[in-house]
């Protein structure tokens with residue numbers, strides 16, 4: 001990449017730096033950002049997540065959607081702590097040549113669209129993009145550090161589940177994974193889903209994959225109202241992620257699969273492919289919904305919160321007991337911490353609990 005291209009990149013960044021915030025003294029342009037710390041009594045909540053072309057997204061994906069998603073998955077981690085987001089740092093690794101499937105005007109036009117998508121989400125949540133880094137690299141990669149605040153000692157951890165807690169999931173499950181499965185089937189001409197999506201269904205599924213909404217208002221309300229004992233976001237798949245929560249809490253759970261909030265189009269697929277639908281909802285991943293545990297005494301407040309946020313909250317099971325022997329492998333361990341039920345019938349755990357890095361498939 002030439003000097004000219006780098007200065008173009010810096011220009012595009014500065015033009016799409018999210019919300020203007022009074023607590024940013026120095027943003028994009030210096031060696032480091034200078035940010036005001038808020039009043040004491042707040043904890044700084046920080047998280048980083050990386051998206052790699054071919055692994056987390058298709059390199060020829062709509063760049064505006066990708067800009068949205070890259071920030072959304074990071075804000076989702078802050079939401080999962082109950083934090084209020086404040087700032088983000090963006091590290092971009094861009095190939096010298098446009099990845100296959102992208103038109104020319106690389107990287108300028110791509111970056112312009114990418115930052116437009118990110119900027120819109122950042123503005124919506126009052127997040128300032130205060131710095132970052134850009135390097136040339138063989139594979140397109142995006143890494144974002146998200147920073148936010150929560151009242152001192154109040155961030156909702158994975159480790160607080162209590163016996164008798166109900167297990168709740170926001171929104172719906174399996175939609176993003178259904179879109180991904182459909183796109184893979186078209187690209188590699190294998191494993192076609194036994195359904196032809198209607199235009200409205202396909203649009204909805206693609207939105208779930210490409211434009212997840214970080215559930216920030218829900219996370220913050222759960223913290224403020226003191227309703228949740230433990231929480232995380234579902235990125236890898238409900239079973240894999242709930243497994244992390246159970247391991248951190250040393251807890252066991254019973255899930256009622258009949259109560260899973262399936263993404264609407266999956267209801268039409270279910271009669272012809274019940275096992276596939278269950279797999280997508282339980283282990284498909286890319287949902288970016290919140291999963292939390294709360295005592296039964298919170299039921300009425302949770303119903304009111306769901307109505308106020310216009311976001312469904314579904315009870316999918318309960319914490320049965322605390323205590324057990326933590327294993328060496330967190331995922332293998334998670335298998336023994338969950339029971340899957342449909343009415344009176346106990347179902348076997350699926351082979352895969354969610355997306356796993358470092359596996360051949």
Ligand SMILES: Nc1ncnc2c1ncn2[C@@H]1O[C@H](COP(=O)(O)OP(=O)(O)O)[C@@H](O)[C@H]1O
Nearest residue numbers: 046047048049077080232233234235236241244
């Ligand atoms: N390379 C790393 N260095 C330090 N901590 C890491 C690294 N990778 C993951 N972690 C930490 O491990 C925990 C689980 O990470 P991850 O599975 O990526 O969670 P999430 O789904 O919330 O992004 C987090 O606390 C994360 O900060």
Ligand SMILES: Cc1ncc(C[n+]2csc(CCOP(=O)(O)OP(=O)(O)O)c2C)c(N)n1
Nearest residue numbers: 049054055056057058235236284285286355
């Ligand atoms: C091209 C492509 N292949 C596969 C996936 C599915 N996928 C990739 S990573 C992932 C899980 C989430 O990513 P990870 O890096 O584990 O995020 P974290 O848990 O750290 O938030 C999923 C479901 C995808 N979205 N796009």
Ligand SMILES: [Mg+2]
Nearest residue numbers: 048049050077
């Ligand atoms: Mg991560």
